[in-house]
Amino acid sequence: MSESDQKSERHAQGMQTRRNVLGDAYVNGAEARKTSFDGPFQELIVEAAWGHVWSRPQWTPRMRSIVTIALLAALGHDEEVAMHVRATANTGATQEDIGEALLHVAIYAGVPAANHAIKIVKQTYKEMEAEAGKEAGDA
Template sequence: MSSKEESARHKEGMKTRRAVLGDAWVDNAQARKTAFDEPFQELITEAAWGHVWSRPEWTKRERSMVTIALLAALGQDEELAMHVRATANTGASAEDLREAMLHVAIYAGVPAANHAIKIVKQTLAAMEEDKA
């Protein structure tokens, strides 16, 4: 689907994606999009952001914590850092992230949690520096 005929799900997904990641992040991703990855960008906008993240059953804070725990467990470092930065928009606190990392340690393993904690700490520190 081209941007000229966006579905309602795509529009909702883009709205949610911008609310969570911020306009600058999404604008940058859109600017880097090519014909090769355009179908992928449409997929994540509709499926991840338009369907899953836009559901009313959980808050953005709750979805943020679950997403961060899953990314940590899977070792997805770049996505983990991106979603830690998004906590500025989702309302998940540093304490929420600490609790999520404890769950990762128990359910996905101490090495995964240990590595993820390093990334979370670095990202939170960078976010604090950006505020200063």
């Protein structure tokens, strides 16, 4: 198998995993916003993060979700924390899982990082509940 075939397979697997975790609406929006400037970066994310790391069978999506949120919180990547909290609807990570992860963040990365992430997570869950209520009302 050639390197380009492997790349193509990795990209296809990555895109499928990305859709499974983040949802079609998010991925479609990201693809629509992609430009020639950030296209190479987007390809890197799809192949490396989603195709190589998130697609590995050793951990479940739930486990990867918990670890990812903890790492993003520790590093202060607020928008990414919120995005991955939204993804828990697809990965199976629970609010209890995320709470436990943020306790680890507090001990190993610092209370301010965990405290800030907790605010983001609470706001994101509140938005998700409101959106779910709105969708239930539309049905």
